[in-house]
Amino acid sequence: MTSINRGATHAFATVLSNKRVGQYHQILLGVGDLVKVCKPGNFVAIKVGGDSSRMILRRAFAISRVAESTSFGGTMELIAAPHGSGSQWLCSQPEGSEIDIVAPLGTAFGIPTSPVNALLVGGGYGSAPLFGLAEVLKSRGCKVDMLLGASTGGKIYAPMEGKRSVNSLKIYTEDGTMGQTGRVTEPIVDLIKAGSVDVIYSCGPMGMLSAISKLTEGTDVVHQCAVEEAMACGIGICMTCVLPVKGSDGQVSMLRSCIDGPVMDGADVQWHLVGQTPQVQQ
CATH class of the missing domain: 3.40.50.80 (Nucleotide-binding domain of ferredoxin-NADP reductase (FNR) module)
Incomplete structure (x- = not known):
């Protein structure tokens, strides 16, 4: 049986910032120790629309990067374009709101063992x-x-x-x-x-x-x-x-x-x- 997604965790992430960058939104989430298992290429599945939403399925968003800092702890950055109803909802979330996520999901990029x-x-x-x-x-x-x-x-x-x-x-x-x-x-x-x-x-x-x-x-x-x-x-x-x-x-x-x-x-x-x-x- 595949080991992919076995490390995935259901968690609630706090929106630390939501900035408009050109046509897109740069969204920073506080995710704690979850950053330790996220790798480039992984994605996150987000429950969109809030408690009363009719959007039953989660939406998948590529993880732009993760980082750890003394100010915010573990953070996850997402880049979203407010096109569909799910991404529009995510891009409308203010600082301090909580997002229901499952991450990390999927396969990651293979990193070479020697310089290339x-x-x-x-x-x-x-x-x-x-x-x-x-x-x-x-x-x-x-x-x-x-x-x-x-x-x-x-x-x-x-x-x-x-x-x-x-x-x-x-x-x-x-x-x-x-x-x-x-x-x-x-x-x-x-x-x-x-x-x-x-x-x-x-x-x-x-x-x-x-x-x-x-x-x-x-x-x-x-x-x-x-x-x-x-x-x-x-x-x-x-x-x-x-x-x-x-x-x-x-x-x-x-x-x-x-x-x-x-x-x-x-x-x-x-x-x-x-x-x-x-x-x-x-």
Whole structure:
């Protein structure tokens, strides 16, 4: 039986701050000793809507980073965009309110045991978990470069924070309103050819993750991606977040993003089959 989520804890977290950062909200939660078991790539499932809510299912949010301080103890940072009813509720919570959470959930990014050249690629606010990952990688002696991309400059999350977290940062927007004009995947081929990348960590839209996997195909570069498949229960029961993934035996199975992910080997995900109904073998 899988050991994923065995360390998850049900807890009540206090909202320490809720700041608007561009189009997003940066929410800091007080979570105590829970930070000791949270790793980059994990997510948290939050009960949204309050006691009288009709939003029965919890909402999954990627953990941006965790930290410990003398002022607040263990803290967990979340980045949310107030789009759906669940995220709108979370973004409306004032300082001092209590949030019902289950964390940490899912698989985390694999951290190399020796220094490597790491390239972090983020799309929109999906890039937020990469900042905490960058700090861990740099503490291990890795060279960390980052590419951030979005359709427009307003959707790039905290570019100045990105600059402080990594050795180098380049920004790409499709409309040219920030950084260079183009897609965030465009420079990856040249970086691989130059031998300046050993592993790519990515987080963002599924189309971006698929494109990176194609670019790394046939190379020695490892691609670890945090998939953005919609999750309902977040604990592996409902089977709504399944993805076609090739196993070591070459067989394709429908794996749950919340249990076998969200971090997966991009080379194993069968991107051309995502969204299709799997054929049942007789």
